[in-house]
Amino acid sequence: MRTAVVTDFGEPARLEERDIPQPGAGQVLVRLEACGLCHTDIHAMRGDWPVKPGLPLVPGHEGVGIVEGIGEGVTNRTIGQRVAMPWLAYACGECRYCVDGRENLCEKQYNNGYAVDGAYSEYMLADARFAVPVPAEVTALDAAPLTCAGVTTYAAIKNAHVTPGETVVVFGIGGLGHLAVQYARLVGAKVIAVDVTDDKLELATDLGADHVVNAGSTDAVKAVRDLGGADVVIALAVAPSVFGQAFESLNRGGRLVLVSLPADGQLTVPIFDTVLKGISIIGSIVGTRQDLAEVFALHAAGRTRVISEARDLQQVNECVEQVLNGEVPARLVFTYHTADVLPASNVEQPASH
Numbered sequence: 001m002r003t004a005v006v007t008d009f010g011e012p013a014r015l016e017e018r019d020i021p022q023p024g025a026g027q028v029l030v031r032l033e034a035c036g037l038c039h040t041d042i043h044a045m046r047g048d049w050p051v052k053p054g055l056p057l058v059p060g061h062e063g064v065g066i067v068e069g070i071g072e073g074v075t076n077r078t079i080g081q082r083v084a085m086p087w088l089a090y091a092c093g094e095c096r097y098c099v100d101g102r103e104n105l106c107e108k109q110y111n112n113g114y115a116v117d118g119a120y121s122e123y124m125l126a127d128a129r130f131a132v133p134v135p136a137e138v139t140a141l142d143a144a145p146l147t148c149a150g151v152t153t154y155a156a157i158k159n160a161h162v163t164p165g166e167t168v169v170v171f172g173i174g175g176l177g178h179l180a181v182q183y184a185r186l187v188g189a190k191v192i193a194v195d196v197t198d199d200k201l202e203l204a205t206d207l208g209a210d211h212v213v214n215a216g217s218t219d220a221v222k223a224v225r226d227l228g229g230a231d232v233v234i235a236l237a238v239a240p241s242v243f244g245q246a247f248e249s250l251n252r253g254g255r256l257v258l259v260s261l262p263a264d265g266q267l268t269v270p271i272f273d274t275v276l277k278g279i280s281i282i283g284s285i286v287g288t289r290q291d292l293a294e295v296f297a298l299h300a301a302g303r304t305r306v307i308s309e310a311r312d313l314q315q316v317n318e319c320v321e322q323v324l325n326g327e328v329p330a331r332l333v334f335t336y337h338t339a340d341v342l343p344a345s346n347v348e349q350p351a352s353h
Helices: 038-047 142-160 177-188 197-208 220-226 240-248 271-276 289-300 314-324
Strands: 001-005 014-017 027-036 063-070 080-085 089-091 123-127 167-171 190-194 213-214 230-235 249-258 280-283 308-311 331-335
Touching: 001 314, 014 080, 014 314, 027 080, 027 213, 063 142, 080 123, 080 142, 089 197, 089 213, 142 177, 142 230, 142 308, 142 331, 167 177, 167 240, 167 289, 177 220, 177 230, 190 220, 197 213, 213 220, 213 331, 220 240, 230 240, 240 249, 240 289, 308 314, 314 331
Parallel strands: 167 190, 167 230, 190 213, 230 249, 249 280, 308 331
Antiparallel strands: 001 014, 027 063, 027 123, 027 331, 063 080
16 A cells, blocks of 8 residues: 655655555554645644654544454444544543543544554554544545544634624634634624635635735734724634734634644733733634534535645645645645545445444
8 A cells, every 4th residue: 555654854755555454453444535634744744843753654634535444343333434534543531531522632642643653545544433434425535624624623613612793713714714714604703814815815705704804915903903803713824923913803802712733832922911801712622523523514514615636645745845835725635546535425324323
């Protein structure tokens, strides 16, 4: 099987031929159809964060494919079922966070494409409990970005407790931002999209943003405040200046939701303004299996659109550069076994459990 492997941080990934693995107890073998390229993958490939992945590394946590093998003890997944392998590859299921529905905060979790081999490969192994079923109405090409970009922004809107009529400002329109705009609209918010690229702002308008602001050519804070200010800001961009702009855009009682993870990110806020204005600062990390199931259900019902471009795994390093240079309108998705990527009708769907 073809696999993209990183052997040294900061060095280009290289394609290798590896043997197809065999599922162990509690695992499934998945023949991958698609995997999105997330900025987190780039951080992993470069070793940007304090906790670094092990090497050699197979990145990828937006994997979608068909179950082809089942390990001992697996009863909740079936051969032929389409599943998604998100960032959360495993959680203990017993700690206070898992028990109360916050499994994404489990301290014993490990993550696909970071602690274990991910989906930049034609096959991968997954813990059957954390391989999330994909509805027949959702293609693999759409399901891949939803598996991280979708669930991450969906959870951010949920964590912000957005109510109808509030103004949500999305800083950074791309793989995550184009979905954040849609989720904010679905809960009845007025949406302002902020980016430095006109084509991304045009995309935001097409997806329902009420207003757009080009932070490269205008004072973003003034523009947002002239539009009534922000009740919620979803911070998706990684540029250091964004976080200060996001804070300054908030109304009294506003919520700043931090999602992006800059390599050297530090946040400094004025305590006086934070207290007097009743500002909340919220960290939102991906989402749970239930969140992802809800994201898939919304998409299956036709409530969201995924904007993506298909690529071959051979182009992995070129694609990384495109993302870093801001040349990608939304999401790049590596596709494998492409005859199965688009049609869902030929995928055997299991009975409900």
